[in-house]
Amino acid sequence: MQNRAEFTLADQYAATIDWWRDAGVDYEFSDEVEPLLADPEEVQKHAQPAKPAAPEEQPPEPALTSADLPGDLPAFRDWWVGPDNPFATGTAVRLAPIGKEGAPVMVLTAMPEAEDRNSLLSGPQGRMLANLLRAIGMDPNAAYFASALPSHTTLPDWDDLARDGLGTVIAHHVALAKPQRVLLLGSKLPAVLGHDPAAPPEAFGAIGETATLATFSPDRLLDHARQRARLWKRLCQWTASA
Numbered sequence: 001m002q003n004r005a006e007f008t009l010a011d012q013y014a015a016t017i018d019w020w021r022d023a024g025v026d027y028e029f030s031d032e033v034e035p036l037l038a039d040p041e042e043v044q045k046h047a048q049p050a051k052p053a054a055p056e057e058q059p060p061e062p063a064l065t066s067a068d069l070p071g072d073l074p075a076f077r078d079w080w081v082g083p084d085n086p087f088a089t090g091t092a093v094r095l096a097p098i099g100k101e102g103a104p105v106m107v108l109t110a111m112p113e114a115e116d117r118n119s120l121l122s123g124p125q126g127r128m129l130a131n132l133l134r135a136i137g138m139d140p141n142a143a144y145f146a147s148a149l150p151s152h153t154t155l156p157d158w159d160d161l162a163r164d165g166l167g168t169v170i171a172h173h174v175a176l177a178k179p180q181r182v183l184l185l186g187s188k189l190p191a192v193l194g195h196d197p198a199a200p201p202e203a204f205g206a207i208g209e210t211a212t213l214a215t216f217s218p219d220r221l222l223d224h225a226r227q228r229a230r231l232w233k234r235l236c237q238w239t240a241s242a
Helices: 009-022 040-045 073-081 124-135 158-163 166-177 218-223 225-240
Strands: 106-109 144-147 181-185 210-215
Touching (some): 124 225, 144 166, 218 225
Parallel strands (some): 181 210
16 A cells, blocks of 8 residues: 655645745845846946956065175175074074085085084984985085075074075075085975975976975984985986986
């Protein structure tokens, strides 16, 4: 025996309308005015003109340009640790780069290690990087070691630093040091240098005309074996293409 009533589509539609009416909804409301009885030509005549598109904002000029920086490497190194460098943090120790012009590789990290006092990368990060260079057949004593910031900085605002011209300073430093290649250690540094922040660091390939391999900061590499293995593979490919 079948007790279920058969409802036509019209019955179902009427039941739906009744359900909404019982719920107190018997009109359709809209925030837009609909002039149903107005003359279309009158509506067009009184319509609000479209607002012009806002002009595209141009990025501000960096606070520091290449013209503001020393023109040779010895003078730049003096400026780097001197009082005129605006990127140092308070009374934190400012550490000069290590190495000579024209090195086979420039190892550029984000900042000195927290424990550095007399020399850049004198702790576990520096030992890891020296071992890494030896493993790919490079003499660490022949490398040029530098940092993007002159002193260790807690939670730096890389966007503000980029607006202040840090990318210009980094690129200028590389141009003066004239390394054959750059190993860039810090996932925020490519964006500081003008790279698309949404793109992976691996897509960053050069600072000026100097071939560059970008990877994570040394502290992250020390903490993540998978990232070290990934960097090792990329370094082998990078050096094989030399």
